[in-house]
Amino acid sequence: MAKIDEYIPIVGQSTVDDLRLIADRLKGKVIQHINSTAVGGGVAEILNRMVPFLRELGVDTRWDLIKGGEQFFGVTKKFHNVLHARPDAVTQRDFDIFMETSQKNIEELDTYGDIVFVHDPQPIALVTKKKENKWIWRCHIDVSNPHMGVWEFLKNFIIQYDAAVFSAPGFSPRLPIRQFLISPSIDPLSDKNIELPQETIDKVLRKYAIPKDKPILTQISRFDRLKDPLGVIEAYLQVKRYIDCRLVLAGGSAADDPEGLQVLEEAREKAKADSDIHILLLPQNDIEVNALQRASTVIIQKSLKEGFGLTVSEALWKAKPVVASNVGGIPLQIKHKYSGMLCHSVDGAAFALKQLLHSPDYARKLGENGREHVRNNFLITRHLKEYMLLFLSLYYPQDVVYV
Amino acid sequence: MAELYKAKEPFRFFTRLHLTELTGLRASILSQFLSLIKEVGGASIYHHTHRFLQQHQYLSPEPPNDFAYWVTEALGEDELGEKLASIDTMHFSNIRSLREKIIMVIEEYMEGNPLSKLKFSRKNEEFYFMKTVSFVFPTPYSAGDLKEFAECLHKITIESIYYHVFEARLRLEKKTNDFSRWMEDSLGDKALAVKIARLDPYTHTLEDLRKALIAMVKARLES
Incomplete structure (x- = not known):
């Protein structure tokens, strides 16, 4: 994993100096992260990077996990689904199972941190152990339209925290505690985002039999209805009437997801008459995703619903023009016509794609603006800075803090 | 000079x-x-x-x-x-x-x-x-005269320029920006203070603002 100083050529010396300036003010404080898993999933991915960086900056940071059995995680998965407004039945038994396991964790887990940083709903009930120390609840999911029963249940715990953190303004409900906006981030030195030599990009295109003879439109996403792959094909077909181009739809394996397999089949069916549509079921391979993004003329993210949609920042970081839906955290990443194009429909996506393919200078400018927007706002260094300012804010209630 | x-x-x-x-x-x-x-x-x-x-x-x-x-x-x-x-x-x-x-x-x-x-x-x-929560930190930079001030303008971050130009004037209600105030009160250079106060920072990017400030101070040093 990269060291902090390796980010200086990307973000500048002053950004890294600022990180050290804030870290100095946190000397002597112990930060304790608590979540439910050390590997797999977005939260573990973030913590696996954040914890070593904070330690490198001299902030005493620890990471603990709660314990839970299959039943408990079955219930928390159900909570996750209904908070995302997916239909599922939640019963009193589910709440009881959640509380039984939570009680065991309350008894067994030592919450020694000066600042206890709890991630997502699974460990949320630990806050009942709160003493003189400070507690933060970090919500990584979209709760803009939640199941009210589950939300009210969680809210009883949330209001006991000192502060809550959300990823997008639309996720923030009215609460009697302070709430902060901290967006997720991408790591410019990870395999998914690092600069690639042209031969690596070409090799990946050869592997998937994608010729470079025409402009390439790409959407990188799981085969999931909420990512609307069929809508992407429709938009491409509208564009194709006027501009000869290729479409790449590439996403991870859907082996454990029956609905995903069905969506993949429907996409293949819709694409079968057009040899310029490439539907790729990719194994987990960040370099290949990186190469496909870099080989693209325009990147699409036509989701119907999105948590944050970090694939948009990944594309913008590669200075690619992006056409994306105006949902979830996407409008934070794209200001329409400044750093990309936002759309609300298949027709809107097709129109924006035609505009960008017909105006390469404009497309290039949007991509360049997008890259700078990501450099200023969506890199891991900004994320680190905001986490440390969040820790400081717990000791200062004012709007202007002299530290 | x-x-x-x-x-x-x-x-x-x-x-x-x-x-x-x-x-x-x-x-x-x-x-x-x-x-x-x-x-x-x-x-x-x-x-x-x-x-x-x-x-x-x-x-x-x-x-x-x-x-x-x-x-x-x-x-x-x-x-x-x-x-x-x-x-x-x-x-x-x-x-x-x-x-x-x-x-x-x-x-x-x-x-x-x-x-x-x-x-x-x-x-x-x-x-x-x-809403914005601001955290104000001291930096290691300080200037005892206009020449040192110009040198510091090259080194400080755009966040520092932002603080002294925008935040000080409007949010902290100091009437004018910190640079103009220091030039008038501590250096007795009212002409330069007024010139900087007249600059409309809202129509510059922060890097352009830095360049404009440096140019004004340099011109004063060379006059």
Whole structure:
């Protein structure tokens, strides 16, 4: 994993100096992260990077996990689904199972941190152990339209925290505690985002039999209805009437997801008459995703619903023009016509794609603006800075803090 | 070459980092938007009129405030958007008077355009009120005369320039920017102080602002 100083050529010396300036003010404080898993999933991915960086900056940071059995995680998965407004039945038994396991964790887990940083709903009930120390609840999911029963249940715990953190303004409900906006981030030195030599990009295109003879439109996403792959094909077909181009739809394996397999089949069916549509079921391979993004003329993210949609920042970081839906955290990443194009429909996506393919200078400018927007706002260094300012804010209630 | 005067007090450079706090307040129609603009704290008005300066440093010209952007993009009220975008922030010495101006512009527009009251933003395109929490840190840089000041301007971060030019004047209500105040009070150089105070920082990117400040100080040193 990269060291902090390796980010200086990307973000500048002053950004890294600022990180050290804030870290100095946190000397002597112990930060304790608590979540439910050390590997797999977005939260573990973030913590696996954040914890070593904070330690490198001299902030005493620890990471603990709660314990839970299959039943408990079955219930928390159900909570996750209904908070995302997916239909599922939640019963009193589910709440009881959640509380039984939570009680065991309350008894067994030592919450020694000066600042206890709890991630997502699974460990949320630990806050009942709160003493003189400070507690933060970090919500990584979209709760803009939640199941009210589950939300009210969680809210009883949330209001006991000192502060809550959300990823997008639309996720923030009215609460009697302070709430902060901290967006997720991408790591410019990870395999998914690092600069690639042209031969690596070409090799990946050869592997998937994608010729470079025409402009390439790409959407990188799981085969999931909420990512609307069929809508992407429709938009491409509208564009194709006027501009000869290729479409790449590439996403991870859907082996454990029956609905995903069905969506993949429907996409293949819709694409079968057009040899310029490439539907790729990719194994987990960040370099290949990186190469496909870099080989693209325009990147699409036509989701119907999105948590944050970090694939948009990944594309913008590669200075690619992006056409994306105006949902979830996407409008934070794209200001329409400044750093990309936002759309609300298949027709809107097709129109924006035609505009960008017909105006390469404009497309290039949007991509360049997008890259700078990501450099200023969506890199891991900004994320680190905001986490440390969040820790400081717990000791200062004012709007202007002299530290 | 101008004689180099020692300042009565050295200029100590500070920097400012910020965090965004959510309020949970949102508006989807103009009347609701207006009543929340009247209700929210000054830190919210400051946030929505200054956020673009730091988040979109590379864009010039740029949408100068979130209010203008939202009424244009989410409600399709281009004329109101233009009126809000062209409010001369430099004209106001505190957030209170800036807020009053914003309210007046919206009220006048609604009176002249009653149909604007019927427009709704789409779901997910509501205006979300937020506020800026600023953390002010001392930096190792200080200047005892104009030459040292020019050297520091090259080294400090754009956040430091932002703090002394924007935040000090409007948010901390110091009437003018910190640089002009020091030049007048500590260096006795009223002419340069006035020249810098006349600069409209809202029409520059932060890097361009740095260049403009350096050019003014250099010209003074060489005069």
